[in-house]
Amino acid sequence: MAGWLIIALALALAPLALGSGRWVEFLELTLFVAVLGQGWNVLGGYGGQYSFGNAVFFGTGAYVQALLQYRFGISPWISLWFAIAGTAAVGAAIGWLSFRYGLRGSYFALITLAFAEAFHVLARSFPSITEGGRGVQLALNQDPDRALATFQFNFAGSFLAENGFYYTILAVFLASAFATWRMERTRFGAQLIAVRENEDAAQALGIDAFRVKLGAISISAAITAAAGVYYVQKYLFIEPGIAFGTSKSVEALFAPIIGGLGTVVGPLLGSFFIHGVGEAAKATIGQALGDRPGVDLILFGTILILVLAFLPRGLAGLWAALWRRLTGGDGNA
Amino acid sequence: MEFFGLTLPSYGWETVLGSAVSGVFLGAIYALVALGLTLIYGVLHIINFAHGALLMLGMYGVFFLWKLAGIDPYLAMLIVVPGGFALGYLLQRFVIGKASHGRDEIILLVTLGLSIVIENGALFFFSATERSVLVPYDLDGIDLGVTYAVWPEIAALAGSLAITGALWLFMMRTDTGRAIRAVARERRGAQLVGINVDHIFAVTFGLGTAIVAAAASLLAPTYPVHPQIGNLFVLIAFTVVVLGGMGSFVGALVGGFLIGITEQLGRLYMGESLGVITVSVIFILVLLLRPTGLFGQRSGQG
Numbered sequence: 310m311a312g313w314l315i316i317a318l319a320l321a322l323a324p325l326a327l328g329s330g331r332w333v334e335f336l337e338l339t340l341f342v343a344v345l346g347q348g349w350n351v352l353g354g355y356g357g358q359y360s361f362g363n364a365v366f367f368g369t370g371a372y373v374q375a376l377l378q379y380r381f382g383i384s385p386w387i388s389l390w391f392a393i394a395g396t397a398a399v400g401a402a403i404g405w406l407s408f409r410y411g412l413r414g415s416y417f418a419l420i421t422l423a424f425a426e427a428f429h430v431l432a433r434s435f436p437s438i439t440e441g442g443r444g445v446q447l448a449l450n451q452d453p454d455r456a457l458a459t460f461q462f463n464f465a466g467s468f469l470a471e472n473g474f475y476y477t478i479l480a481v482f483l484a485s486a487f488a489t490w491r492m493e494r495t496r497f498g499a500q501l502i503a504v505r506e507n508e509d510a511a512q513a514l515g516i517d518a519f520r521v522k523l524g525a526i527s528i529s530a531a532i533t534a535a536a537g538v539y540y541v542q543k544y545l546f547i548e549p550g551i552a553f554g555t556s557k558s559v560e561a562l563f564a565p566i567i568g569g570l571g572t573v574v575g576p577l578l579g580s581f582f583i584h585g586v587g588e589a590a591k592a593t594i595g596q597a598l599g600d601r602p603g604v605d606l607i608l609f610g611t612i613l614i615l616v617l618a619f620l621p622r623g624l625a626g627l628w629a630a631l632w633r634r635l636t637g638g639d640g641n642a
Numbered sequence: 643m644e645f646f647g648l649t650l651p652s653y654g655w656e657t658v659l660g661s662a663v664s665g666v667f668l669g670a671i672y673a674l675v676a677l678g679l680t681l682i683y684g685v686l687h688i689i690n691f692a693h694g695a696l697l698m699l700g701m702y703g704v705f706f707l708w709k710l711a712g713i714d715p716y717l718a719m720l721i722v723v724p725g726g727f728a729l730g731y732l733l734q735r736f737v738i739g740k741a742s743h744g745r746d747e748i749i750l751l752v753t754l755g756l757s758i759v760i761e762n763g764a765l766f767f768f769s770a771t772e773r774s775v776l777v778p779y780d781l782d783g784i785d786l787g788v789t790y791a792v793w794p795e796i797a798a799l800a801g802s803l804a805i806t807g808a809l810w811l812f813m814m815r816t817d818t819g820r821a822i823r824a825v826a827r828e829r830r831g832a833q834l835v836g837i838n839v840d841h842i843f844a845v846t847f848g849l850g851t852a853i854v855a856a857a858a859s860l861l862a863p864t865y866p867v868h869p870q871i872g873n874l875f876v877l878i879a880f881t882v883v884v885l886g887g888m889g890s891f892v893g894a895l896v897g898g899f900l901i902g903i904t905e906q907l908g909r910l911y912m913g914e915s916l917g918v919i920t921v922s923v924i925f926i927l928v929l930l931l932r933p934t935g936l937f938g939q940r941s942g943q944g
Contacts, residue, residue, distance in 0.1 A: 359747050361754070410930045414746050415689045419880060420929045426877055427922035434916035441915075555873070559758065566751065603766035603869075610758035617748055617755070618741035 313486070316577070320479055324472045333475050335588060339580045340478045341536060345557065346564030346576030347485040348533030353562065354571035355489075355498065356525040357505030358413075362421030363533055363561040365403070365428050368552030370396045370534025372432065374541045375445040385460035389538045393531050400530025404523045413508070422558070429553035444548025447541070460542045474543045481539055482577070485532045490573045492528065501525050502571070533561065563609055567616050569625025578624050583609050651911065660789035661910045662903050667791060669902020670799040674857040675875045676882035676894040677806055678850035684889025685826040685846040687746065688738070691753040693879060694872025695760035696851050700726055700858025701867040702768060708775045708862075715775050715862040716797065722855040730851025735844040757872070764869040772866040780863050794863040801860045805853060806895050813891075822846055826889070878905075881925040887938020896936060 320340070324333050348366065353359050370392045377388035407420050432439045439445065449463065450456065456465030462473030492498040503511040504518045512518050541547050551557075568579025587605035594604050620627055679693050703722045707713040713721070737756065742749040783792035813819035824832040825842045833839050865871060882901050886893025901921060909917030928935060 357747075359750065361750075406926075406930055410933075412929060412933070415750055416929060416933060418747075418750055419689065419884070420926060422877065422880075423922050423925040423929065427919060427926065430916065430919040430922060434913070434919070559754070562751070601766050602770070603762035603764075606762035607759050607766060610755040610762065613755035613758075614737065614741050614752055617752055621743070 312574075313490075316574075317483055320483075321476075324475055333472065335584065337475045337478055339577075339584050340475075340482045341539065342560050342564050342584065343577040343580040344478065344482050344485055344536040344539070345533060345561040346568070346580055347482070347489055348529050348531075348536065349561040350565035350570065350572075350576050351489060351492070351532065352522075352525045352529035354565050354569075354575065355493070355505060356501045356522060358522060358525070359418050359562070360421040360526075360529070360558070361418040361562075362423070362425030362558050363529070364553050364555065364557035365421065365425040366396050366400055366530040366533035367537045367540075367557045367561075368425075368428060368432065368547075368549075369399050369530075370537030371541045371547045371552050372439065372445070372537075373534075374538045375447060375547045376439065378447055379440075379445050384458070385542060386458075389460075389535075392538050393534045396534030396537070397527045397531040400526045401523055404526035408519050408522045408526075422555075425553050425555070425558060429549050432549040432553060439549075442549060444546055444551075447545040449545060461545070474539070477542070478536075478539050481535045485535065486573055486577070488528070488532070493573065497521065497524060505571070563613060565623075567612060567623055569623030572623070572625045575623055575625050578628075582624060583612060586612065653910065656788050658907070658910070661906045663786060663789050663791075665903030665906035666899055667795040667799055667902070668906060669899035670795075670802040671857065671861060671898075672875070672878050672882050672902055673895045673898025674798070674802040674805060674860065675854060676879040676886070676898055677802075677809065677891065678853035678857070679879050680883045680886065680889055680891065680894045681809070681853065682847055682850040683883060685822055686734075686749075686843050688749045688753065688847075689880070690847075690850065691750060691876075692733075692757040692760060693753075693850075693854060694874075694876030695757040695764075696726070696730070696872070697854045697858055697861075697875060698764060698867065698869060698872040699729075699760060700855040701862055701865070701871060702764060703855070704859050704862040705773050705775055705867050709773075715777065715859050718862075719856055719859040722859055723852045726855030726858075727848040727852040729848075731844045731848035733851075734847035735840065738847070739840060739843060761869050761872070768869065770868060770870075772868045774866040775862045777863045792864075794860075798860040798864070801856065802895070802898070805856055806891055809849075809853065810891055818842075818845060877925075878921055881921050881928075883935075884933070885924060885928050885935055887935030890935070890937035893935055893937035 320336065323336055327333055345363070345367065349360060349363050373392040373395050374385065374388050377383040377391060378385055383391075403421070403424050407417055412420055433442050435441065436443070450459040450461045451464050453464045453466065456462055456469060456473075462469050464470065465473060492501075500511065500516045500521045501524075503514070503516055504521050508518050537547075537552070540551075563583060564576045564579035566579065567583060568577065569575030586608055590604050590608050591600075595601065616623060622629075675693070675697060679690055682688055682690050682693075700722050703725060704715050704718045707718040707721060708715055733756065738749060738752050741752045777794070779793050781792060783790055783796065813823060821832070821837050821842050822845065824835070824837060825839055825846075829839060832842070865874075878901060882894060882897040884897075885900065886895070886897030901924065904920050904924065905918060908920035911917070912919075
């Protein structure tokens with residue numbers, strides 16, 4: 310807990326210490342991916358159900374947030390609740406179908422992928438609702454006095470204009486981490502971990518595995534939707550490829566696996582590590598060979614394979630092991 | 643025609659049949675991409691996410707052989723197929739097998755990691771530019787009455803049937819084929835009778851990759867290659883494999899044709915954009931209702 314207060318404080322003060330600009334942008338991206346990762350972690354890390362299609366939740370959240378404003382002029386502060394709750398319902402529906410029919414392991418991964426693809430096609434195919442492949446572009450608010458009301462900071466006072474979205478995603482991240490931390494300590498969290506470790510044994514102990522997994526996928530969907538809400542407010546734009554394409558699904562699982570599955574800090578640690586490496590690679594290799602795309606993802610993929618091969622508990626596990634060696638006892642990090 | 647409140651256009655039978663026939667040609671390609679995937683699944687129980695990336699790599703191989711050495715894309719098979727086998731063998735032996743600790747979900751993630759590395763490696767070295775293999779005969783073909791089939795389509799259909807047949811013969815008639823089937827049936831037992839299971843796994847993965855390299859050669863004259871091209875086929879190939887039954891060769895072939903025809907009819911009736919949703923819908927329904935597929939034997943709850 311003390312560790313978390315330090316992390317939260319450091320992240321909150323970062324824009325003041327680092328000044329705005331590159332480093333804050335880097336932290337903002339890190340936090341955004343950490344939220345996507347935390348969403349995945351609840352279901353994948355704690356529940357052992359590996360989704361390959363979490364983009365379906367990111368995209369649904371983003372589209373609900375965008376369309377309620379675009380079509381009906383609803384305030385973004387109200388639409389965000391519909392986005393989060395609506396996506397949780399979509400998560401529950403997908404979970405109900407998948408878990409009711411007993412899909413596990415690879416089959417669950419495949420069906421989540423299929424749902425993301427189906428939503429991708431739907432978003433593209435009904436321009437009268439979603440604006441189709443062109444995407445939804447929200448109107449830019451240029452009135453500084455309405456910056457907060459419109460949840461758009463571009464024309465707000467200079468501090469808010471530069472850091473408003475950093476604090477937005479920081480708040481979302483801290484909320485998601487707190488929710489995960491609370492979940493870990495409830496009966497529900499213990500049951501979820503039991504289902505991950507051995508579903509049949511958990512069932513035999515009287516745990517309703519179906520209900521537990523359904524709860525986890527709904528929370529996972531809600532957290533991921535919040536990342537979608539942030540994305541829409543920041544860029545005022547969403548289109549089917551960004552929303553439901555495979556890249557968000559992949560980003561969501563990189564961070565927690567590399568950072569440490571089923572730990573609260575894992576997604577943040579993983580996201581920080583891969584984007585740190587990514588930035589360093591762009592600055593060195595990218596610089597040396599000309600600015601070509603792909604370098605960062607080549608590294609992410611390689612790191613993923615190496616972590617899977619050598620660090621089954623991710624960086625958090627490595628940290629805990631090092632800590633034990635240093636202190637000689639079993640300190641819990 | 644009314645369908646869930648949507649008014650569907652009505653077409654003459656020639657148009658519908660024409661669409662279905664072009665679906666057969668498309669389906670042949672799907673079947674061939676799915677064949678390697680289903681072979682690997684049947685033996686290793688791996689859902690190989692890198693399959694699409696390997697297809698893309700094969701297409702680049704064919705492209706550069708044509709561009710730099712003037713080798714005809716079909717002739718290039720003689721080079722890319724053994725190359726694919728070697729690459730697949732090494733990947734399974736030294737990367738996937740080593741990194742996955744034998745756990746299914748980890749294998750899935752390792753192959754996903756591989757696909758990301760391969761795809762972005764292609765992006766890095768070859769850029770996102772689309773490149774096309776140009777053959778002098780790409781617009782010639784046969785008039786089938788209801789539709790016109792070009793030679794590359796006919797070659798892909800013939801190639802799929804021939805390769806599926808050859809694979810079946812190989813599995814039935816050769817010692818290696820028997821060993822592969824033994825490992826697929828009973829891993830531990832195969833080990834006890836002296837089969838080197840790690841070697842057979844790698845051979846199987848190599849064969850799957852060799853088949854997708856053959857598919858790459860058959861695709862090259864029709865589809866321009868770019869780093870993302872594998873994604874176009876990989877979800878469809880998963881659908882075909884699941885529909886046909888994981889591990890079933892006949893299933894891959896039948897599933898490929900069914901998906902090809904469904905997709906073309908979907909496009910005809912529902913439009914270019916929404917038409918492809920038929921594939922996702924079939925995928926979801928088969929996974930939910932019949933995860934063993936049409937010809938599969940293993941239970942879906944693994």
